[in-house]
Amino acid sequence: MxxxxxxxxxxxxxxxxxxxxxxxxxxxDANFLLKLNIFVPFVVITLSLCFITFGVAKTFAVFKDFVKVLALNKASNEPLFDKIASTITRYSYVSVFLWILYSSIYAFGFEEISINRLISFSLTGILYAFILSELLIRPAKTKNSILTNKRNLE
CATH class of the missing domain: 1.20.5 (Single alpha-helices involved in coiled-coils or other helix-helix interfaces)
Incomplete structure (x- = not known):
C-alpha cells in the first residue's frame, strides 16, 4: 500500500x-514575477485578516500546523484546521482583489501606470494567491484529512 x-x-x-x-x-524577465510592491501588501492583508478573525496566537499555530502536516507528515490536532485553511484560502484571494482594486483606482485616477502594467501587476497578484492557496494550503488541507482519517482508523 x-x-x-x-x-x-x-x-x-x-x-x-x-x-x-x-x-x-x-x-x-524574472523581475516581472518578483514584485515586492505586490507581495508585501498581499502578505500583510492576508495575515491581517487572519489576525482579525482568529487572533495572533491561533493564526501562528495554524501556520505551524501547515508545516507540520506538509513537512513532518503529522496530522494537525486543531479541530478547526480545515475550516481555518479554507478561510485563509479565501483571504488570499480577497487580498489580491483588494490589490487589483487599488491598482485600478491608481491607474485610472492618476494615469501614471499603463494598462499593460496594471494587467501585469494584477496577474502577478493572482499568481501569488494561487501559489499560497492551491500549492500550499490546499495540499496541506487534503493531506491533513487523509492523515486524520488514517489516525482514526488505527
Missing part, C-alpha cells in the same frame, strides 16, 4: 517545485 508522505515523496515534490522555481527565476 502507498505510504503517505514518505520522505521520498516530499523530496521529489520539493525537487519538482525547486526545478520550476529555478527555471523561472533564472530567466532574464
Amino acid at each position: 502507498y505510504k503517505l508522505g514518505n520522505g521520498l515523496g516530499i523530496l521529489v515534490g520539493l525537487l519538482g517545485f525547486g526545478y520550476v522555481a529555478w527555471v523561472t527565476l533564472t530567466r532574464p
Whole structure:
C-alpha cells in the first residue's frame, strides 16, 4: 500500500517545485514575477485578516500546523484546521482583489501606470494567491484529512 508522505515523496515534490522555481527565476524577465510592491501588501492583508478573525496566537499555530502536516507528515490536532485553511484560502484571494482594486483606482485616477502594467501587476497578484492557496494550503488541507482519517482508523 502507498505510504503517505514518505520522505521520498516530499523530496521529489520539493525537487519538482525547486526545478520550476529555478527555471523561472533564472530567466532574464524574472523581475516581472518578483514584485515586492505586490507581495508585501498581499502578505500583510492576508495575515491581517487572519489576525482579525482568529487572533495572533491561533493564526501562528495554524501556520505551524501547515508545516507540520506538509513537512513532518503529522496530522494537525486543531479541530478547526480545515475550516481555518479554507478561510485563509479565501483571504488570499480577497487580498489580491483588494490589490487589483487599488491598482485600478491608481491607474485610472492618476494615469501614471499603463494598462499593460496594471494587467501585469494584477496577474502577478493572482499568481501569488494561487501559489499560497492551491500549492500550499490546499495540499496541506487534503493531506491533513487523509492523515486524520488514517489516525482514526488505527
